Amino acid sequence: MNVPARLVETAAQIAAGLALAAFPAFYLAVFARIAPIERQGFLALSLAIGAYVAAMLSAWVVESRLATPDADHRVALPWWMTLISVASGALLIIGPAVPPAPVLLIGVVGLMSGLLMGRSVGVVTGRWQLEAGAAALLLTACGAALLLARAQDDNSVRVLALGATAAIVARLWRAPRYAGSGMPPDLRRAAWVTGETAAVGVVQPALQAIVLVLLGPAASVGFRVISTVSGALEPILAYGRMRLLAHGSRNEIVLVAGTFVTGVAVIFGAEFLGVWSAVFGPAWDDVVIVALLLACLWKGSMLVSTVPFAALRRAGRTALVFWIRCGSTLIYLIFGVSFLLIFRSYTAAFAAFLLAEVLSFALYYYGFTRTRVQTGRQAG
Numbered sequence: 001m002n003v004p005a006r007l008v009e010t011a012a013q014i015a016a017g018l019a020l021a022a023f024p025a026f027y028l029a030v031f032a033r034i035a036p037i038e039r040q041g042f043l044a045l046s047l048a049i050g051a052y053v054a055a056m057l058s059a060w061v062v063e064s065r066l067a068t069p070d071a072d073h074r075v076a077l078p079w080w081m082t083l084i085s086v087a088s089g090a091l092l093i094i095g096p097a098v099p100p101a102p103v104l105l106i107g108v109v110g111l112m113s114g115l116l117m118g119r120s121v122g123v124v125t126g127r128w129q130l131e132a133g134a135a136a137l138l139l140t141a142c143g144a145a146l147l148l149a150r151a152q153d154d155n156s157v158r159v160l161a162l163g164a165t166a167a168i169v170a171r172l173w174r175a176p177r178y179a180g181s182g183m184p185p186d187l188r189r190a191a192w193v194t195g196e197t198a199a200v201g202v203v204q205p206a207l208q209a210i211v212l213v214l215l216g217p218a219a220s221v222g223f224r225v226i227s228t229v230s231g232a233l234e235p236i237l238a239y240g241r242m243r244l245l246a247h248g249s250r251n252e253i254v255l256v257a258g259t260f261v262t263g264v265a266v267i268f269g270a271e272f273l274g275v276w277s278a279v280f281g282p283a284w285d286d287v288v289i290v291a292l293l294l295a296c297l298w299k300g301s302m303l304v305s306t307v308p309f310a311a312l313r314r315a316g317r318t319a320l321v322f323w324i325r326c327g328s329t330l331i332y333l334i335f336g337v338s339f340l341l342i343f344r345s346y347t348a349a350f351a352a353f354l355l356a357e358v359l360s361f362a363l364y365y366y367g368f369t370r371t372r373v374q375t376g377r378q379a380g
Helices: 005-034 037-066 081-093 101-125 127-148 155-172 187-201 202-215 217-246 252-270 275-284 289-314 318-344 346-379
Strands: none
Touching: 005 037, 005 101, 005 127, 005 155, 005 217, 005 252, 005 275, 037 101, 037 187, 037 217, 081 101, 081 155, 101 127, 101 155, 101 217, 101 346, 127 155, 187 202, 187 318, 202 217, 202 318, 202 346, 217 252, 217 275, 217 289, 217 346, 252 275, 252 289, 289 318, 289 346, 318 346
């Protein structure tokens, strides 16, 4: 039976995205076995900050270019991002088994930024064979690091950092050189795109910090573990967003939605089989399954919001999207902080995220409808 090439490429790209999500998951799993709970709590916060910084850098270099209709949409991983990532990885490789807080934060931020930007470039350029190879490198290192951590080997974090660094450097293989320094073609538009990403992304590190202070390091780890496991669905959402931004095909929506449902089934199938407990060890002990369900439903609602969001981005309405996302962030923060203070449970935070995303979709849909009406009037 001949499998359509398009389906193979999509599956390979999403699988490569899952490898990206595996990095923070395995980092938590390794630390759960070799580090004290206080350092595990700080790692959880560092991973949230790393994801935040990575998203902003990717928005500046990749998404802002795609959001400029008349620009050259060809992208590549900038040299400076590679340099930062390699230096960050080196700090973790040559450092102690359980790095001090500053080294841990710098290393995590640098590696996650390089991994996410390289992944975004791979989706846009369609170099799925290279993405699959980089993913294989990263997953091999993750598995080896976990085995070492289970044996209480001091090299577990070093192996994990080495694998992440290798996955970033591997993306330079025969990479095109047209991206230069990665500077956006339109700085004003790039500022809007990056600003909106910063506005939305601040929710996770802010709530992670509040959970750490309010509920303690164990709850912080639980909150991050659930965010990480449900984050396995994020590459599916990111792939759909990038493809919609680059091509705007409705067929992509159907394919991504089907893949998303499959991803949720895999997550809960793995829980039923005890996979997550085996991977995360002590870090999974305090996880609430209801919170995991709410987190997956929240990610699903984000898939719905992606459609009007991508349509507005492709239309070049970066300023409108910025203000919508600022409103969305405000809703998230109000609901998230309020639910945490009232219920004193990180499960409540995921319920708040779900409600906030439903309201955010209403904002996106209103903006999309308004833009379509204005376009129709101008055409008439």
